[in-house]
Amino acid sequence: MTLTVLISGRGSNMVAIHNACERGELQARITHVISNNTSAAGLDYAQQHGIKTTVIDHREFTDRDRYDLSLQSAIEEGAPSLVLLAGFMRRLGAGFTRHFEGRLLNIHPSLLPRHPGLNTHEKALQQTDAWHGCSVHYVTPVLDGGPIIARSVVPVHHGDNAEALANRVLAKEHALYWRVAQMALEGNVRWRDGHVEYYGNRLVYPLTL
Numbered sequence: 001m002t003l004t005v006l007i008s009g010r011g012s013n014m015v016a017i018h019n020a021c022e023r024g025e026l027q028a029r030i031t032h033v034i035s036n037n038t039s040a041a042g043l044d045y046a047q048q049h050g051i052k053t054t055v056i057d058h059r060e061f062t063d064r065d066r067y068d069l070s071l072q073s074a075i076e077e078g079a080p081s082l083v084l085l086a087g088f089m090r091r092l093g094a095g096f097t098r099h100f101e102g103r104l105l106n107i108h109p110s111l112l113p114r115h116p117g118l119n120t121h122e123k124a125l126q127q128t129d130a131w132h133g134c135s136v137h138y139v140t141p142v143l144d145g146g147p148i149i150a151r152s153v154v155p156v157h158h159g160d161n162a163e164a165l166a167n168r169v170l171a172k173e174h175a176l177y178w179r180v181a182q183m184a185l186e187g188n189v190r191w192r193d194g195h196v197e198y199y200g201n202r203l204v205y206p207l208t209l
Ligand code: GRF
Pocket: 007, 008, 009, 010, 011, 012, 013, 014, 086, 087, 088, 107, 108, 109, 170, 173
């Protein structure tokens, strides 16, 4: 089983996925890391670990569809079992998401459907949420709006700032993403007709892991 991971920056989720592969808990290999950002720190890590890297800089494209197509063909060269968005800060169009339907996952730092988009930790604090966390979902053209597979929850503590909350959530992200990827690779989690199927039954409520 092979994974292509898309990143834009630090790449700590990609590292956590790679570590899970190395431990054998995620029975797959990251064979390709792609970034839209030449200076993404995660690229260095990938190169140092012998993983193929590609940069497809969105600033070189005037047209979103052409960008998506270029990304699509770079991914398909390796014919990965799963494509994992891990801090990939680009919206992807309907053609792209349809092409990879059911094998394209994203991790988002909130308890979706709460707080899609950016600045999720600030939003959780501003709205005095008692609980916050992260979600792994199938990607559709709706930003952070695809069917949710699983979430991990953290408490919001009195006096938290966004950084403290982000760190607490990030630790959960690192433990969640590879587990969901493993379930998807085993076929225990599947995409069916725009819904999540879990052991053959439609999931009515996201898993809590
Ligand atoms: C993570 O919080 C992820 O959920 C969000 O962007 C951040 C990326 O962090 N989409 P990293 O690059 O994986 O360290």
